[in-house]
Amino acid sequence: MLIYKKLNNNAIISKDENHKEIVVMGKGIAFKKDIYDEVDEELITGIYALKSKNQQSKLQQLASEIPYEFFAIASDITMNAKKILESELDEGLLLHLADHLHYSYEKDKKGIKTPNLMLNEIKQFYKKEFEIGTAAVGLVNRRLGTRLGEDEAGFIAFHIVSCESTSGTIDANDLLIKMQKIIKAFEKYLHVTLDKESYEYSRFIIHLKFFMTKMITSTSRNDKSLSDDSLYQMLVEKYKNINECLDKINAITLLDFNYELTDTDRMYLIIHLARLVNK
Numbered sequence: 001m002l003i004y005k006k007l008n009n010n011a012i013i014s015k016d017e018n019h020k021e022i023v024v025m026g027k028g029i030a031f032k033k034d035i036y037d038e039v040d041e042e043l044i045t046g047i048y049a050l051k052s053k054n055q056q057s058k059l060q061q062l063a064s065e066i067p068y069e070f071f072a073i074a075s076d077i078t079m080n081a082k083k084i085l086e087s088e089l090d091e092g093l094l095l096h097l098a099d100h101l102h103y104s105y106e107k108d109k110k111g112i113k114t115p116n117l118m119l120n121e122i123k124q125f126y127k128k129e130f131e132i133g134t135a136a137v138g139l140v141n142r143r144l145g146t147r148l149g150e151d152e153a154g155f156i157a158f159h160i161v162s163c164e165s166t167s168g169t170i171d172a173n174d175l176l177i178k179m180q181k182i183i184k185a186f187e188k189y190l191h192v193t194l195d196k197e198s199y200e201y202s203r204f205i206i207h208l209k210f211f212m213t214k215m216i217t218s219t220s221r222n223d224k225s226l227s228d229d230s231l232y233q234m235l236v237e238k239y240k241n242i243n244e245c246l247d248k249i250n251a252i253t254l255l256d257f258n259y260e261l262t263d264t265d266r267m268y269l270i271i272h273l274a275r276l277v278n279k
Helices: 053-065 068-085 093-109 119-125 127-144 150-162 172-190 199-217 230-238 240-257 263-277
Strands: 005-008 011-015 021-025 046-048
Touching (some): 005 053, 011 053, 021 053, 053 068, 068 127, 119 127, 127 150, 172 199, 172 240, 199 263, 230 240, 240 263
Antiparallel strands (some): 011 021, 021 046
16 A cells, blocks of 8 residues: 555555545554655554545545544444444545544633533434434543533534435434424424323334435425325324324425425324324
8 A cells, every 4th residue: 555645644645456545544654754655554543435526535634634533533433323323324424523523622622612502402303313422422532531521412413413314414403493393383283292201202203304304305205196095095084183284284394395295294294193192
């Protein structure tokens, strides 16, 4: 493995067996080295390659500015998130986390604390991601000697949520605000207060997150009509109040997402809301 470009003493650009550029990191890996020198493989702590040219360019820029330890920690957090969530995440998560952790580290050294104004919503809507964030904070504190707390766990969860969409990153803050708006609308139009500690509510939130991500990424606008589906017709007839509530929700989704509820959307929302309202 040869050095094609030195980013700093701890990061270089090399090429893999397919001649694709990779960023190679390790303490002192480029110290007293010249272009086309061999890389000391015993010093390598991480090799990073991103498919997107734009992301790869950002990776090279960040690698030249941020100590390699932050990439190693970000990589460990990313792998843990994939394992727990059992899904792929947008490759940009590595960059977002490395950059964010470096920023948080610098703030912590200066004694600056930033409250997470969406912490309660993150805990409520993204329990798994918040658990990952909590474990990540423990990892960062152990490795870097920081004193980060649950506000930081919420910020890390935020980045993970933003990279869960298979169609690229989404604005997690915007998603949270709009989820809260829709839940308040459900409570208003159904004249109920949803039990946010119940198992049924947790199941509903999982479906709502999927539903809203679908709206944002617009992956299923051509769902077929269920006008001839007996289950759909039975649900609409049995739960007229919920279906009428969904007419109001549809006005919100049209305004905020330019998305009109499909029959499939209505069917699954009716099922989950009926469990919540009638439990």
